[in-house]
Amino acid sequence: MAPPNETNRSPDAPKPARLPLNERILSSLTRKAVAAHPWHDLEIGPGAPIIFNCVVEISKGSKVKYELDKKTGLIKVDRVLYSSVVYPHNYGFVPRTLCEDNDPLDVLVIMQEPVLPGCFLRAKAIGLMPMIDQGEKDDKIIAVCADDPEYRHYTDIKELPPHRLAEIRRFFEDYKKNENKDVAVDEFLPATKAYEAVQSSMNLYADYTVENLRR
DSSP states (O other): OOOGGGTTOOTTSOOOOOOOHHHHHHHHHTSOOOOOOTTTTSOOOTTTTTEEEEEEEEOTTOOEEEEEOTTTOOEEEEEEOSSSOOOSSEEEEETTOOOTTSSOEEEEEEOSSOOOTTOEEEEEEEEEEOEEETTEEOOEEEEEETTOTTTTTOOSGGGSOHHHHHHHHHHHHHTTGGGTOOEEEOOOBOHHHHHHHHHHHHHHHHHHHHHHHHO
């Protein structure tokens, strides 16, 4: 069946002219459309600080260190890890949060499968990994995917096998060694501390937003 706009056209009638490619590109650039920014435009979710949205930057099993480009909102390649290690679980950030390092809150999400960078999922906080990266506080939320039937029933980090925690600790202790950068990982903390960290980062983001609106 012919497309609707061609049904009544004579076989000899000229086809409608299409804009040259350069004109079409210029036309699209003049439209008042703005792409959504995953840090600022994606809601954290009604279940926060316990269950919240997480934007995945790095897939489980990846040696590529992707990260959010704050200006564009795109996921960019920061580097390939210098050490012979891969990310043990999906890694990303919590939207509409802010930490002392001026970045959104980091989260490591334990689940069965790798998730593509740029996707978002529902994560459930189960613990906190205090970390110092080159002298600066860089704590990580440890979470499980709230929609993964194998892991969604976990509520606290103490329920995970000790070896799983040892793997996570070793990864973060080692992944920057060949860059001659010091990383120190402290003892894992329970879910309640993770909730506090998420809430604190939500409050800091809200304060920052209000302050900018006043300027």
